[in-house]
Amino acid sequence: MNTLSGKLVAISTHKPLWIYAVLLLLTLGIGSQIPRITIDTDPENMLAADHPARTFHNQTKANFAMHDAIVVGVVNETDANGVYNTTSLSDIFDLTQSILAIDGVVDADLMSISTVDNISQAGPGTIRFEWMMPEAPVSDAAAQQIQTNIERLPLLYDTLVSQNGKAAAIYVPIIDKNESYRIAEDIRATIDTFDGTEQWYITGLPVAEDQFGFEMFVQMGISAPLAGLTIFILLFIFFRNIPLITAPMIVAMATVIVTMGLLIGFGFTVHIMSSMIAIFLMPIAVVDSVHILSEFSDRYKPGEDLKAVVEEVVGHLFTPMLYTSVTSSVGFFSLMLTPIPPVQIFGAFVGFGILFAFVVTITFIPAYLSRMSESALEKLQAAMHEDGAGQGSNIARMARGLGKLATGRQGLLLAAFGAVFVVSAWGVTQIQINDNPVRWFKSDHEIRVADRVLNENFAGTYNAYLVLTDRSELPTAASLLESGDMPDSLAGWKSETLAAIGSGAPEEQLQNLIVAIDDKLFSDLSDEEMTYLDNVMVSAEQANSQSKTFQNPEVLAYIESLQEALTASGLVGKSNALPDVVKVVNRELRSGEAQDYQLPDSGNAVAQTLLQYQSSHRPNDLWHFVTPDYRSALVWLQLTSGDNQDMTAVIELVDSYIASHPMPAGIEADWAGKAYLNVVWQENMVAGMLDSLLGAFVMVFIMMVVLFRSLVYGILAMLPLTITITFIYGLIGIVGKDYDMPIAVLSALTLGLSVDFAIHFLERARATFNDTQSVKQTMALMFEEPATAISRNALVIALGFTPLLFAPLVPYITVGVFLASIMAVSALVTLLLLPAVMSLGHKIVFKSAK
Template sequence: MGMLIGTGHTLHIMSSMIPIFIMPIAVVDSVHILSEFFDAYQQRKNRKETLIYVMGDLFKPMFFTSLTSAAGFASLAFTPIPPVQAFGIFVALGILLAWFLTIIFIPAYIMMMKEESLENFGTDTADASHKNSFLNRHLRWIGKTSSGKPWLVIGVNIGIMIVGVVGIFMIKVNDNPVKWFKKSHEIRVADRVLNSHFGGTYEAYLILAGNVQEMTVAQAAEQLKEKLRFILQGSPAILSSAMEDVDQEIADSKSVQGLKDALAQLWNIELDNAPEDDDTVYDSWGKALDSLGGIGAQKEVFKRPDVLRYISDFQKHLAQKGDVGKSNTVADVVKKVHMELFEGDPQRFAIPDTVNAVAQTLISYQNSHKPDDLWHLVTPDYTKANLWLQLRSGDNLDMERVIEDVEQYFAANPPPVELSHDWAGLTYINVVWQEKMVTGMMESFLSSFAVVFLMMTFLFRSPTWGMLAMVPLTFTIGFIYGFIGLIGKDYDMPVAVLSSLALGLAVDFAIHFLQRTRMTMAKTGDWGEAIRDMFDDPARAILRNIIVIAIGFTPLLLAPLVPYQTVGVFLATIMLYSGMATLWILPALLTVMKDWVFKKELKAFAEKAEG
């Protein structure tokens, strides 16, 4: 932890769990040494001889278990999330440092103890009370059952694995930082109350951008003619005059703005010359002038009435879906100001029909508020708009559902102009983080699985033994994550990280068991005798590890944060199942495969017997 802070890393939810993950793996090696020393000391009555015997048996498996565990966590350095990268690297360094300190400190400490103080230390393996202890009786029963009924054991575990695979497909990937607190915590209580009474406390922002190209003079003129035909269809004489003016000014205008200015000048003259007693002429030329506003605001997408109505309809759609409690957009501002300009008439709570009227509402809003307030919802050039969404839940699943609703709506209801959209906001960032976490963890786990398999193959000098070493890990992962899916537990950050811990612990037990099995088989040459020996000291050391670490982490259940509680529960479960998978499945597989996998050991035993 000192190195973590010294290198400039900050303390956060991931880095705070580094000691929790280092401790079980660091304790594993210590328990193996002390357990073996405890069982062997009374036979030799000499510290040095006992330590040489213990370290001779355990050094190689402890070294490789530490390397494989470190490799599993170091693979997290390839995830795209910096806090997870730091977590993986420093846990890996901690594991290697713990291994070094264990093999140096524990033997040194034992040698510093007086011989007299160890007089009653350990157990006499020949003692009947020792052989008939509760622990040893059950270990012998496991050994007899797994080797005596191997196909039954294999079949049961395959059945459990199938159920686990079904559960894995039921896993829900979801996270919500607020749910890291207990339900009774004041933050959770406040969250429930606020979101039940208000629109929502979880914010996301949908950014819309208009992709309108600059219009040519000819295109602007054609668009204007279409508008004139529609709005002046009841005044054919004025329509004909206005069309002639447009055709005349096209040749003289070099820009859309120039065309607009020229036509505005002509039509203002017509408006001024309209007979006082003929309202129809006056209104018709007024409509013609209003139509020019649409041309001048062509690039100002979010002043267009049709675009604002589209946004308003989109807001209603989101509200009906239920995930979004409230939304705020520039369309809301326009509708509210428009209503207030007509003395609060509810019938006027709508988008005006012309660009000029929209512009007038926005000017009125800026005059009555801080002018810059409007730019929270739209950019000054009106080419981008911000839709401020408030969600009642911070679950990533809910945000993902909103994103899917938006995509489906845009696909089924094309906007009046081409619009691109993008997301922002903390609630959306959590979704991106989750996606990177899941894919990153999966990639790192698969890569570390492959690396550990290669290391096992190198250790045992055999791909077959390498595959056997991966069996408890595979069954542990299948059971743990299948159980998570079956009980409906969300696949969140702590659950994702636990896969690396499962890799380290499950392979640790498998290496110790397989390495000692090969040594015992080479020594005895008989599988029955090897099983009896294996379910004495080695199995007892594994079981002690399970008990010590599982019980040692139960205080995590009292932690104030749910991720720590989750780690505590699943640490104990991983320890239990990976240890039992080693003691049940591996002996059963070795019994079935003994004539194939022990050829080298049996050959060594035969040569030794002949010599």
């Protein structure tokens, strides 16, 4: 033990009350920040606020007045007419009225059977707009008429009511998605008052995310204490001495409280990843304590100088504990290299927590042990050595059995691990990257059930937006005024006009120029002046007409053909866009018959249909599909799946279609919507995780070479890590488990903890060989206390996460299952492969011939 660490341990054993006081003040002071906790489960925050995809998504929502929406669905499978009966429609009407009264709902954009227009023909060239269901129907005939009306309107059919007529939906746009849980609870309260036979469901990404946040908060309060209790029970089984095992529990609790207090105190929100910090740190924080307690319980004998034994034990373990803490923290700090903010925060604070736990362990544990009473120490020895306990315990016997296998079957083990590595490497190539916030709930959760039922009945409850924008340049007012031979007499008027028009958007300049020329034409003008202004007016009006790109029938026809391709692909449940609005109005303006459900053949006719549509009760609905300057249009895609694999397939389809059917000149396509953002952050996460994993792998290897001062030992230390990572991720690929956010982050834990056991084994083996100068004796001794301590730690960490297996949230279950697997594999590789390789290669490893 170096001088600094020796002094630190000496102070801890001689001034234990100081250590107690500092740790208590630190824990209480920083822990006081925890009540300020703020929960955040918004997947958008997986991307930085200034990420181009997120910026464009938010701009699209602003440009087209789009809001996050809760989807309320009702299914009636008992009535022959489905939801088209007086009871179901009355409940829909009443619920809609109730929802409109909820604070936080965007009333004007709420879509329900009772809040949309029926568009019909009042007479030749005349359209009637009337509420689809101004009041609850009182007769079956009225209910059937609503069905007839809806089925004539493609914008509503299979969006508000399913094609089979058994389900209806209410789309509830909300001002703040963070209020979705509250609003959903208010809606549920109203639904509970209905006594019909219908089944009601609530889904949508906002409510799923907010619901997850609520349940995540509850889960944090349950899983962390359960993990602590599990660890406490395990330690009691190992050491059978409550005063002794109280120390590592204090270390774990102080580490969790200080780390979470700092995170919250610095103003960070608690995301799905950072909510797991407490669960991650609880088992990891006791690892070093278990090593100290294991060796202390084996070395201390009654009557010995307690402080001297404690200092000797900590001094013996200080170097491997330092190595393992640093490498574990590096594994988590590597997550800060990813472009995902919540993952960066998670990595930073878990990395800090590991280092903090190390410092607390080498100060508080010696202080605590040095104050243990003689009676407690005697009970410890009696428990550990009764009937051969400790050396004769099940764990010790298992460790010695592994030692015999490792040193007696080296060739077989190398062949077996080699085969596992090859199969695992193939499995890694089979990994499918996929995530969906709705899948964060168990399959029987009400959110998952609602999602499944409504997407089986409707065109889809997941939204993606394809935004088409004309980015071609328009002539400015100045360029038009300079396009002809202007009489000198108009020079002053030109200067005044340009000054008045200013330097706004080109389309605004065109409008203002037309107005200015029109005013000027009413004044006394010469023939030359009149001719010039007439020519400029014609050019300005032509440019103004051409600027309204999405009133052009050819452009609308392109969107229509793209929609048909999307529908035919089977990847998209339904798409809604400006051509659908134009075709419905055009049909009613003409004959009202199906043959006139088509696009008009002129821009003026298109403009007329849109003008007519704005006479409806919901004129602003038009601006959900096109911007007021008609330079940008939105195609709203309804998807039955929120999986990023399905959204990626849609993106590839659109790219392929555009490649084979080039868009009109100047138009560009971009994506927005939550389903698309899910794809973007997944891609960022995978690329970022791979970079951070490779970077950390190289960094840990260099650290191993430097710390062991040996290239051979550096390579040996990386063996368990390499095989564990390959095996775990190969298994994921082989069993078909989606590579999602929790799985990706587990790579850091695998990297950090898989090398821990190897460091302890190698450092202790090297020190033991220096004492014995015998490879055989070294291996025999290594499978006594050192192997027992490693086995205990593997069990503590693996079983410490078992409370997560009973969580209602899938990411927590995933973490629990794979962490147990990681610990089991890395411990087995360390205790089987390392000694086998070291024994076979003893001439290189130990530079010994025997």
